[in-house]
Amino acid sequence: MVIAMNKQTERKQNLRKIVETLRLQGPVPQARLKEQCDLQASTVSYLVNDLRQKNLIVEVGKESTQGRVGKPGNMIGLNNEEAAFLGVYVEDDCLYTYLVGIDGTTLGADSVAYAPENVESMIYKTIGGQLAEHTNIRGIGIAIKAVVYKDGTIRSGSRNHTTAGDSGWNLLDLPEHLRQAFPNIPIVVENDANSAAQLYRYEHKCDDFVLYVLNDIPFGIGCGLMMDGNLYRGKQGAAGEFFLKNLNSQKVQQRFEQKAGTLRNILSAILPHMLQTAYLLDTERFVLTGSLFADISQEEVEKAETYLKEIPVPVVFDYGKNQSLNPGKGAALMAINRYIGDLLEEVAKR
Numbered sequence: 001m002v003i004a005m006n007k008q009t010e011r012k013q014n015l016r017k018i019v020e021t022l023r024l025q026g027p028v029p030q031a032r033l034k035e036q037c038d039l040q041a042s043t044v045s046y047l048v049n050d051l052r053q054k055n056l057i058v059e060v061g062k063e064s065t066q067g068r069v070g071k072p073g074n075m076i077g078l079n080n081e082e083a084a085f086l087g088v089y090v091e092d093d094c095l096y097t098y099l100v101g102i103d104g105t106t107l108g109a110d111s112v113a114y115a116p117e118n119v120e121s122m123i124y125k126t127i128g129g130q131l132a133e134h135t136n137i138r139g140i141g142i143a144i145k146a147v148v149y150k151d152g153t154i155r156s157g158s159r160n161h162t163t164a165g166d167s168g169w170n171l172l173d174l175p176e177h178l179r180q181a182f183p184n185i186p187i188v189v190e191n192d193a194n195s196a197a198q199l200y201r202y203e204h205k206c207d208d209f210v211l212y213v214l215n216d217i218p219f220g221i222g223c224g225l226m227m228d229g230n231l232y233r234g235k236q237g238a239a240g241e242f243f244l245k246n247l248n249s250q251k252v253q254q255r256f257e258q259k260a261g262t263l264r265n266i267l268s269a270i271l272p273h274m275l276q277t278a279y280l281l282d283t284e285r286f287v288l289t290g291s292l293f294a295d296i297s298q299e300e301v302e303k304a305e306t307y308l309k310e311i312p313v314p315v316v317f318d319y320g321k322n323q324s325l326n327p328g329k330g331a332a333l334m335a336i337n338r339y340i341g342d343l344l345e346e347v348a349k350r
Contacts, residue, residue, distance in 0.1 A: 012348035014039055015047055019056075019340055022078050023103055024205065027060045029073030048076065050347050055082045056102070078103040083138040083339065086130050087332025088123065089192065090144045090171070091291075092116065092218060095126055099134060100332040102339070104202060109329075120174065124181055131185070139339045141188045141331030142178075143195035144171055145220055150237035152189065186342075188335045192327040193240070194231055197224030198337075199330030200287055210240070210274075210283050213327070214266055214290040221270060222290075227281065263300055266292065267307055278312050285314045293319035 017037040022028065025036070030048055034041045051057040056079055063073045080101030087098040093116065099108040114122040123142070131137055147155040152175045175189045197211040207229035213222035223240040225232040233239050274286060301317050308315050318325045 008348050011047075012344050014043060015051070015344045015347060016340075018044065018047055018051070019078070019344065022057070022076070024202075026103065027075040027077030029063045030076050031073050050350065054343065054347060055079055056343065058082075080105060080107065081136060084134055084136045085332045085335045085339070086127065086134075086137050086140045087195075087328040087330070087335070088126065088140070088142045089195075089326055089328030089331065090119065090123065090142065092145075095122060096326055096328040097126060097130065098326070098329040098332050099130070099137075100329060100336065102138075102336055104333065104336070106329065120171070120177065123174075123178075127178075127182060131182070137185070139186045139188070139335035140182070141190060141195070141328075141333070141335035142174075143190055143192045143327035143331040144174070145192050145215065145218075145222070146171060147238045147241055148189055148191045148194075150233060154189070155238070186335065186338060188331065188338055190327075190331050190334055191222060191224070191241075193222030193224035194233070195224075195327035195330030195334065196289055196325045197226050197231060197287075197330070198333050199325055199327070201226050201229065202330075202333055203324070206284060208281075208284040209287055210277050210281065210285075211287040211289065211325075212270060212274075214270075214288060214292040216290075216292045221266075223273075225281070227283075263292065263296060263304055264307060267304060271308070271311075274308070274311055283313060285316055286311065287316045287318065287325070289318035289323060289325040293317060294321055294323060296320075 014037070017039065018033060021033060021036050028036065030044065031041070033039070033044045033048070037044065039047075048057055057076050058079045058081075060075045060077045063075055078101070080103060083102040084107060085100050085102070087100060089096040094111050094113050096111045097109065098106060101107050112122065112126060127140060144154070149155065154172050154174060175187070178187045178189070193211060193213040196213055197209070200206065200209065200211055207226065209226050211224045211226070213220075213224075215222075225240040277283065278286070296319050301319055304317065305315065
């Protein structure tokens with residue numbers, strides 16, 4: 001029994017090697033997978049055939065022979081027509097949506113504005129419309145500005161939109177409401193910083209970094225930790241969430257909302273946290289993104305880099321109107337990870 005379980009585990013690991021290679025590198029000749037995955041050719045052939053039966057892998061043409069001698073091989077890749085995924089980022093007045101293929105390719109992107117009190121109904125409407133239009137959607141990821149614990153419960157998922165303090169929305173029960181509204185499709189609800197960190201890891205092939213999401217409306221600081229290629233969430237799932245003693249974060253927020261807040265104010269608030277984290281985790285780099293950086297100039301970035309020069313590791317800024325690290329796409333990648341994990345579990349048992 002132990003031997004059978006070991007073989008099943010090995011089979012699952014080898015299947016994952018093949019799928020992850022195709023996700024990260026794109027289509028490759030099947031013959032080359034054995035070197036890239038460090039597997040026997042017979043093992044690759046056997047496992048690829050199993051994935052073909054699930055329609056997860058398809059042939060996508062012939063290998064280019066330019067500068068090479070020999071017969072071109074058949075290129076294989078992941079099948080986006082079989083499995084696509086929806087990612088949604090819940091901003092305070094807008095939903096950003098991404099349709100992402102199982103290989104990570106962005107197939108479509110859009111945004112829709114809404115009134116704050118209609119946030120949950122707009123999420124349902126957007127998901128319903130996408131499911132009706134794209135019948136190959138196999139999973140959904142939703143990124144929100146809140147702490148999401150490992151068990152899926154949400155902390156601080158509400159937002160005030162009036163001077164009287166009336167709540168403009170409350171997403172604390174969103175996961176359960178989504179399961180009720182869409183019972184036939186897996187849905188991942190995740191913190192926006194964790195989602196953006198997942199996207200950065202996928203696009204930059206970086207396994208150790210700390211990512212901060214700095215938002216201006218409403219003011220907020222989020223933090224995602226990537227360690228050894230895996231998102232580190234801690235015991236409950238709130239690892240990396242940013243807290244300051246003596247209400248310093250609230251003071252920064254008040255100054256920011258009074259138009260006295262500047263990029264320098266925000267960076268001064270997180271600098272101690274960055275220094276402690278750099279030495280504690282021995283991380284490779286820091287990544288700063290979020291709506292606060294949407295309108296800053298190259299000059300401001302250079303000043304910020306100078307201010308953060310005491311950080312002992314490189315600091316990377318994702319800034320400008322075309323910021324690439326939208327948490328919506330990162331949430332879609334998390335939905336892909338869950339789908340692939342469940343599918344490989346099923347295939348490995350055969």
